[in-house]
Amino acid sequence: MILIKNAIILPLDENTFIKKGDIIIKDSKIQYVGRSIEWKEEFEETIDASDCIVMPGFVNSHTHLAMTLMRGIWDDIPLDLWLNNYIFPVEKMLTEEDVYFGSLLAIIESIRTGTTTITDFYYYPEVVVKAIRESGMRANISFAFSSRRGFNKIILKKAESFVKKFDNMENGRILASLALHSPYTSTPALYAQSARIANKLNVIVQTHLHETLKEVEDYKGKYGKSPIEKLDEEGFFEARVTAAHCVWLTDAEIEILKEHHTGVVLNPKSNLKLGSGIPDVAKLLKSGLNLSIGTDGASSNNNLSVLEDMRLAMLIAKGKTRDPSSIDAFTAMRLATVNGALNLGFKDVGLLKEGYKADMVIIDTKKVNLVSIENPYSQIAYSMYPEDIDTVIIDGRIIMRDGKILTIDEDFVKSRFIESYKRLLKI
Template identity: 40%
Template sequence: MNTLIKNVLAVLPNGSTKKTNITIKDDKIFSIGIVPEQFNADKTIDGQGKLAIPGFVNAHTHVSMTMLRSYADDMKLMDWLENKIWPVEAKMKKDDIYWGAMLGIAEMIKTGTTTFADMYGDMDKVAEAVEETGIRAVLSRGMIGAAPNGMAALQENCTLFEEYNNGADGRITVMFGPHAPYTCPPDFLKKVIEKAQKYDAQIHIHLAETEDEVKECQTKYGKTPIALMEDVGILDCGVLAAHCVHLSDADIAIMKKYNVRVAHNPGSNLKLASGIAPVKKLLEENICVGLGTDGASSNNNLDMLEEVNLAALIHKAATLDPLAIPAAEALKMGTYYGAKAVGLADTGKIEPGMKADITLFSMQGTQWTPCYDAVSLLVYSANASMVDTVIVDGKILLDKGRLTTIDEEKVIYEANKCAEKLTGKTLKN
């Protein structure tokens, strides 16, 4: 199928914008600029008044936790986990995982995300939701090595790899998901490495999220989490590391050496009071930093434009440097750097040959006026309800704000039913 996006203001790989035409052949961007004579469009999208960006890459989330959005907020981390989140998670069945994933994917597509990296349990149900909805995903089975089901979870991650890696027309990649150094002892991590190497798969892990985690790791192992991971050998596998809030200069040097890619989650780090990651320093060291929402229960949404906005804002104040992360750089973090972070080389840029993963924002209305600089307006003024069209792998998943592969009403109905059953609460809306 050939699609033409005509007269659209496109954000180019260098961060500048240009009024142009984008042609799409099957799953790839075919050309940018004058429409090639031999190109016959099956579908033409009027790009007038729209901004085309590479689709957002949500580099770290737990999509099925969307089911717990607003269930418990403004609490201390361990109180929140032990008394609210874990008891409900323990009751979750495959159906809850599926409808939680559908709810989250619906939200992600509506807010312009084309790829997400996920870590949770019962990931076959998340993979199913990815297959059905047409989004792109990097999936890993979240494993608590210290839990009784640690080895079973590792086996599930292997099965997930065998059944789904490169599945859904190549839209699914599978990674291994040991949860964190404080939940996965070195012995367990070594077993994970063995399997990851067997399948030539990469690792998705939480690292250095809180001060307490770093302190405990120092006490127990005499090392920071990053240094411990180097020792154990995890970093040899290719690592997507979520959070990385509390890092020493030595940690950063190790990360650079092993090309560790970071999923920075500003919304979640602020909300859970984890702190502000040293992102400016990481970028200066040429470490790849993408952006993630984390789970919706600690955010409370999956809106990547908000993360891009936060990334542009908070590091200016944290470093007292108004040039710390300019708008165009924040947008790259939410798109191209995110794609690199989750290990995908062929998405995240509007460029011929790349996967046709594109989001169009409507530039109508007061928040886009006057438009001296469209990228500034996107990052600092717009919101995700202004997403008009979303294309993944060349297929239109959102058309003028309407989901084409998801029955949104049904998803909301089913998600509410699951949520009421899980929590015993009557929902207000």
């Protein structure tokens, strides 16, 4: 058992906080959250969290881990050209080893910036499972695909066997899912078949949806309907869908997503950087959809801090509506934690609550930007730097302590990552 004592605790189930509280972790779960008391029990580990904030770890509900390998190379290019002329050709050369070290680098950055649950939507998912297992992170790892003439049946078979093999591993710390790249790379029939398989296996399906106006207009030209309208007709939303982006939505399309309890992941930094548009955060929030935060890949963000994207989502909502009350710090922090967990299929993750999984971060408030600790929600949402995270606990295990990651040899990963990066980009 681990005791964390004397902490400022933000459980996130209600808009309140505990000024001086304790948390007890037993195995992978939270056994106690409440005010500080004298404990008679023996603990294997006691962490004195005086002057520290403890909150649930961040959840990154849309990203492509190994895209760290393409970070900082091609900026200032719109999505379609960026994908077709730059990203897709390099992705054809990726090896399993590249993806393994690219993913580990992303995992290191994520742990350092307080992410405890992540997803992956990329190639070679088996090696990503290996990287996640070794790191101790919680993750939903998808088998990603798009249409290939004559191969759709084989791809779906492979996806199904991946999910059967890897879903619900490591005591539920690892889930598996299907991920269709997008309506512009996959046929409506493949979407319909994927939904049926996902429902049969009881897993989520991830996809990119309505990211750019051009993609929506091109699709209308081809099918006479928007991607959401067409996929609705195909029964795709009967599955548990988690859709990334959703920048360009009509009210009727929001209704379709709402009716089917589709999860929506905001990726504001990637949308802004690629010039795709500005998601209507306040409207989506008001609609009652389960909204969460994703960073997208490191090549379109270009970092993996959920905190940064959460903050950007808040500021966009306020700026676009010209109403600073359109989202508050507590709500935003729920988007970046418990809502993300739900969008990735984790039902007992993202709150500091008895019986929930013990995933949390400890933040030292002695940092210069955090010393005035009157309202910890405000401090986190508006003033904290991602690197203010001191300690990270996932599934009841200390993964980072005082800024040192205990599960990964960072220098080794960095050196192998650079080898892959140089080979791929012919540097």
